[in-house]
Amino acid sequence: MTAEDRRRIADGLAAGLTYAEIARWLGRSRSTVTREIARNGGPHGYRAARAQHATSWRARRRKHAPHAGVPRGTDDREVRTAREFEEQFVAMMIETGMAPMTARVFAALFVSESGSLTAAELVQHLRVSPATISNATRWLEQRELVTREREARRLRYVVDVDVWYRTWAASARSMALWAATTRHGAGIFGTDTPTGDRLHTTSQFFELLGHDMSQAAEHWRQALSTQRRRSGPAG
Incomplete structure (x- = not known):
């Protein structure tokens, strides 16, 4: 995805185009466009310059940051595959109506190895503030999508098959x-x-x-x- 692609995505969103229309305009798949918008602020917060900067920043951090859903010692290709799936999962939930940050939190929990993460682990994994995590998990708890457990002095959020x-x-x-x-x-x-x-x-x-x-x-x-x-x- 180039800087020009991102500028055209922003223009398309401003013009009220659907994801499918923007994808056809760019000659890209709809899933690619959906993931790009989802990971960079959602349909109402997407900004081309900010998306370009954030993508470069994530690429630098990706080399060193472990993925919450993959056990330590997993090779880089499997880590990248896990990240790509997590982004697809987030994009799907946003497209079906979930707020971007809430979708990111739920996806991180759902694809984690244990199906649970502490608030601190979510902060580290998603690189957002504790308040942001708190707001997202509150929404998820109200709808019984996650539950919370007290772990010593930490909160752990849990999602399971039920x-x-x-x-x-x-x-x-x-x-x-x-x-x-x-x-x-x-x-x-x-x-x-x-x-x-x-x-x-x-x-x-x-x-x-x-x-x-x-x-x-x-x-x-x-x-x-x-x-x-x-x-x-x-x-």
């Missing part, structure tokens, strides 16, 4: 709340009115969606439990 079950189940509960509220509204306005009919249709949608989500979450919980029993130590 995270998807918890977040999916939480989404199902949200659907149930939407269904109940709109059903109540339909009763107030009457289903023979435009407002009541709209609320009734909405309640039906969320009832069906919530039911299907609850079933899917339970199916996954049972499948994961079976998988764990089969992979456990022999009796």
Whole structure:
């Protein structure tokens, strides 16, 4: 990615172009453009000169900085591969709606060898302030994507495979709340009115969606439990 490419990305974002349109304009893949924007401030904070400077700085630091997701002693090629995947993971989450820094924190935790990092390790890995880490992890905790553990005088943030079950189940509960509220509204306005009919249709949608989500979450919980029993130590 050249300085001119970055200037054109910034121009494209300012003009309201989509990532796919910018990629076609540059003759690059959309994933390349998405990663470039994600690692340099996101769609609202991207600046060409700053991105160019940050990329040069990261290249210098990359030679010496260990990667949180790779055990010590791993060769440089594997470290680079791990970093590239982490950046792809971040770009995907940003493209699907997560804030850039929150995505970076979650990706760092998720691809780390143990699935957990201390606040200090996140600061070192992402090279941001403790306050930035605190804000991102607070958002993740509120949505049950990570949990925290007290480790002596340090905080450790943890993500595990059950995270998807918890977040999916939480989404199902949200659907149930939407269904109940709109059903109540339909009763107030009457289903023979435009407002009541709209609320009734909405309640039906969320009832069906919530039911299907609850079933899917339970199916996954049972499948994961079976998988764990089969992979456990022999009796």
